[in-house]
Structure formats: structure tokens, C-alpha cells
Amino acid sequence: MMPASDKFFHHCLDVFLVVTLIVVVIPLWSTITQSFRPNTFIGSNLEGMFLPPWKWSTAAYHALLGNNGFLLAFTNSLKILIFGVATSLLLTIPMAYCLSIKTLPGRKLLTIFVLLPYLFNVGLIPSYLVISGIGLTNHLAAIFLPSAISTYNCLIMRGFFEGIPEELKESARIDGAPEWYVLVRIILPLSKPIILTIGLYYGVSFWNDFLHAMLYLNENSLQPLPILLRNILIASGMNEFVEVNAFGDAPISAIKAASVFMSAIPMIIAYPFIQKYFTKGTLLGSVKG
Amino acid sequence: MTKRTVAKGKLWDEIKHHRSIYAILIIPAVYYFIFKYLPIWNGQIAFKDFTALSGVMGSPWCGLKNFVDFFHSFYFWELLRNTLFYSFGKLLVSVPLSIILSVVLYESQRKYLRSIVQTLTYLPHFLSWVIMYGILLVLLAPGDGVVNDIIKACGGQPVPFLTDTKAFPWIVILSDAWKEMGWSAIIFIAALMAIDPSLYEAAMVEGATAFQRTMNITLPSIRPVIYMVVLLKLGTILDAGFNQMFMLYSVPVYSVGDIIDTWVYRQGLLEFQFSLATAVGIFKGIIGLLLITISNQLVKRMSDSSIL
Numbered sequence: 001m002m003p004a005s006d007k008f009f010h011h012c013l014d015v016f017l018v019v020t021l022i023v024v025v026i027p028l029w030s031t032i033t034q035s036f037r038p039n040t041f042i043g044s045n046l047e048g049m050f051l052p053p054w055k056w057s058t059a060a061y062h063a064l065l066g067n068n069g070f071l072l073a074f075t076n077s078l079k080i081l082i083f084g085v086a087t088s089l090l091l092t093i094p095m096a097y098c099l100s101i102k103t104l105p106g107r108k109l110l111t112i113f114v115l116l117p118y119l120f121n122v123g124l125i126p127s128y129l130v131i132s133g134i135g136l137t138n139h140l141a142a143i144f145l146p147s148a149i150s151t152y153n154c155l156i157m158r159g160f161f162e163g164i165p166e167e168l169k170e171s172a173r174i175d176g177a178p179e180w181y182v183l184v185r186i187i188l189p190l191s192k193p194i195i196l197t198i199g200l201y202y203g204v205s206f207w208n209d210f211l212h213a214m215l216y217l218n219e220n221s222l223q224p225l226p227i228l229l230r231n232i233l234i235a236s237g238m239n240e241f242v243e244v245n246a247f248g249d250a251p252i253s254a255i256k257a258a259s260v261f262m263s264a265i266p267m268i269i270a271y272p273f274i275q276k277y278f279t280k281g282t283l284l285g286s287v288k289g
Numbered sequence: 290m291t292k293r294t295v296a297k298g299k300l301w302d303e304i305k306h307h308r309s310i311y312a313i314l315i316i317p318a319v320y321y322f323i324f325k326y327l328p329i330w331n332g333q334i335a336f337k338d339f340t341a342l343s344g345v346m347g348s349p350w351c352g353l354k355n356f357v358d359f360f361h362s363f364y365f366w367e368l369l370r371n372t373l374f375y376s377f378g379k380l381l382v383s384v385p386l387s388i389i390l391s392v393v394l395y396e397s398q399r400k401y402l403r404s405i406v407q408t409l410t411y412l413p414h415f416l417s418w419v420i421m422y423g424i425l426l427v428l429l430a431p432g433d434g435v436v437n438d439i440i441k442a443c444g445g446q447p448v449p450f451l452t453d454t455k456a457f458p459w460i461v462i463l464s465d466a467w468k469e470m471g472w473s474a475i476i477f478i479a480a481l482m483a484i485d486p487s488l489y490e491a492a493m494v495e496g497a498t499a500f501q502r503t504m505n506i507t508l509p510s511i512r513p514v515i516y517m518v519v520l521l522k523l524g525t526i527l528d529a530g531f532n533q534m535f536m537l538y539s540v541p542v543y544s545v546g547d548i549i550d551t552w553v554y555r556q557g558l559l560e561f562q563f564s565l566a567t568a569v570g571i572f573k574g575i576i577g578l579l580l581i582t583i584s585n586q587l588v589k590r591m592s593d594s595s596i597l
Binding site for chain 2: 003005006009010013014016017018020021023024025026027028030031034044045046047049091092094095097098101103104105110113114117119120121122123124125126127128129130134145146148149178179180183204207208209210211215226229230233253256257259260263264267268271272275
């Protein structure tokens, strides 16, 4: 039997959770409902939040999916996502593995080599000079190559690799296996959670990148989704960035909300699948790191 | 003498044994030279009068002129004030919120409610600030935003939240808290999971109420983690959130919204003041390096003597 004071305490917890839930859901819900708002709807956006689903209209989504500019931006973003995650993992995994080998001569030096630029950040302009200097301007690679190894992700991964029992690695080494073999046959099969987690982190950062795209991609045909999304959002009456006719007869506010939702969709779809890994992965990584 | 040669021989053997490791290190190392060390090398233009025509090496040295110019400009104090205001504001709002959230999630006995809240509060962390800007427009637009609808329904005057110098700082701090609260709670949840359950059993035998158990067992147990999180945040105090500010601010709120990073961006890439912008970047980099080193040392010292 729970004492009365404990009951009250648990009621307070419930209230806090419900309030949190409402605070998190309202912004998401108002955006989603606005994207399904029919052209014929009269009333405030507040009233629109309570419009029953059978009165919703998918006109905004039809308009977006029928728009070549939107599809092109979506494809560009997908390309950046896929090539970016692949490049990042191919570069980060070896680096993290090398850092995790305790017997490697020069390990300390290597750690300093990796940490120094992470701790001493000289800012935007010097990197801009490098990236435009080596001719990455107007290449999709300009989005993912400069941040292909995130030192933070690399250190989390190193922590995970260090946590893999030494005996497993030693048994392979005693058999005379070279180090790359240990990495490919012993370490990688055990590292699914951390690879998925770090892959997700990279994927999110590339999908969401705005700054690099703004700095280095000047051609319209290369623009990724965040740039187009911002152009749609700041276009009050749909000006030179976005032609109004291109989107049919859906209300402009619905187009804006629908493009917000469409930009978030890949994250929302991938999220539940990887959610169970990221808590596990980061925890294991951070405990050691 | 002999001992040393033996050691040397051993080292050589070790290096030889690891040669395939050095081989797989080559590409990431080259990557680091190009994308992480070349920028540091280019940082020298902070001490030069850089023009694109003469290049990094060809531009003439000018000593500390760029730094002096910045410290004497009237922007300096405004930028520093805004940057520190947002960093501390976010720290003061979102750290307590995420601690409370993690403790409530940990103490709650409603399994489904708990996992729904957990899943939904993590989600916004994965949304970009462009998307957040879209959501904020739906909520806060002066004409037809949901919040202004509510204000109007209650008989008030609509507020132009994103262009009003009084409301804007709150929007920045609260939208950041909304986006990151759940994600920042993860580290506290992890610490809570490690608490020894026998502590609670002992307290229950002694007749402690649930509230007393929370105050006297749960919170003290995660105190080291709280210190650690706060210290590490203090180490990056000059990063007030470029992506967020860049999306949300506009000319009417520059006076309260401009932070060091947004100013560097505008000076460097819109006004082409490469050297001045780099000097500011380096100034920020040096302070950042000092702070992060100090806070890291403190975390290390603390975690030796504390429960962690």
C-alpha cells in the first residue's frame, strides 16, 4: 500500500509528463495539420488544428511531389546523405581503430594529432579558403568532405572499440593475423550498434546541413533540400525563388508546412529503427571514452 | 647502452608488426592534413592584410592590427554580451529542464507514457534549424501563428515574436530548450540507471517517502554528472549556436541577436573582410581552447575524488 504522500508525488510526475507531452506535440501537430489544410478552409490556424482528418487535403503534397525543383533538391539531399555517410564511415572507422590499439607505437602522438584541431578551432574563413582553394565549389562533396571525420564521433567510436575484450583481438593476433584482418573480421562484426549510431549522427548532420550548401553550392541544380526549404519559408508571396504557379492551388501556408514535414520525413522514418542502438551505442562509447 | 638497443629493437618490431595499421592510417591522416591542419595554417591571415589576389602566403604581414581593430570596434562588447547571454541563458534553462525530465522519467511508473515522452522529446534533436524555423513560423507568425491566435482569442495584441527585440531572446532560448531538452537528458538517464537499487530498498525500510528518496538518493547520485555537463558547457561558452541564430535572426533584431559566429560569417563572407573575420575566429578559438582545457582538468580532478 502506497502512502498518501507517495501517491501525490506520483501524480505530480504524471502531470509533468503530460504537460511535457503537450508542449512537445503542439508545435509538431500544428505544423502537420497546417500542411493538410484545404484551400476552402476558413478560420484561424488554432481552429485548423482541430480540423477532423477526413476534411484534410493532400493538395500541398501533390504540388510538392509534382514540382521538379523540389524533387531535384530532394535527390541532391539523398545523394549527399548516402555518399556522405559512406565516406565518413570509411574514414572514421580506420582512424578510430588505430586510436584504439593500445600497443601501437606513436598512439599518444596520433591522439594529439586528432585532438588538436578539435580543441583549437580557427573558425569559418580559413576552412573556406581551403575548400574553395581545392576546387570543391559547386560539387556536392563540398557538403560532406570537410566534415567527413568528426573528431567527436571518432572518439566515441574509439571508446567502443577499446571496450571490445582484448582476448578476442589477441587470439586473432596470435594466429598471425595482420591488424587489418582483426579490424574487418573481429571488430566490425561486433560493432553494429556503434556503426549504426555514428552513421545516424553523420546522416543527420549531412541531411540537415545548411551552411556548407549556402557557401559552396551556387548552382540551382545542386541545391539540397534545406536551401530550398528556407527559400520557400522566407518567400512571403512566393517571389523569384519559387514560382507560385509551380505549386498549383494549394494554400501557400500549407506548401510551407508540407515542405517542412517532407524535409523531416527521412529523419522521422529512420529514427525508430536506430533509436534502440543509439542509446546503447553512445553509452558504451562514452563510458570508456 | 645494451638495454636501450634492445628497447629500440623491440620498438622497431612493434612498428613492423603494426605496418598494416600505419597503411590504413594514411588516407585519414592525409584527410586531417587537408581539412583540419590546412585551415590552421591559413589562420595566419589573421596577422596579415589578406587579399584574394596575393593569396595566403603573398599577403603582407600587419601584426596585431586586425585584433586591435576588433577590440576597439563598438561591436566587440555587443557581440561578447550577446554571445555570453545566449550561452548562459541556454545553460540556465535547458540543464535544469533536462535534469528534471530525466528524474521524472526515471521515477515514473507509467511505462507507456514514459516511453512516448522519451521518444517524442528526443525527436526534435534530429530536426535541423531550417525545419525548426518552419515550425516556429507556424507557431509564432504575427498574422496567423497559433500562439498569436491564442493571444487574440484572449483579447490581447498579437506579438511579432521573431522581429521584436524583447521577445526574440526568449524565443531563441526556449526553442533551443524545446529542441534539445530530451537529448540532453540522455546522459542523466544513463547516470540514473547506474544507481544501486539497494539504496532505495534501505530507504524504504527506514520509511522514506518517494519524494525524500528522490531528493536524498536520486539527485545526489547524479551530482557528479551534473557538474561534468555544466563544466563542459562552460568550456564551449563562446559557441552560442550559429545555425539557430542564422535561421532565426533578421535585421530588426541584430542588436540582440548578433553573436560572434554570425558576425564572423557576415564580415568574412558577405563583406570580404577575411583577415578581420579570421582574427575574431582565432580570438574565439584561443579562448575556447583555454576554457575547454581548464574544464576538462576540473572534470578529471572531480571524477577522481567523487562518486563517479
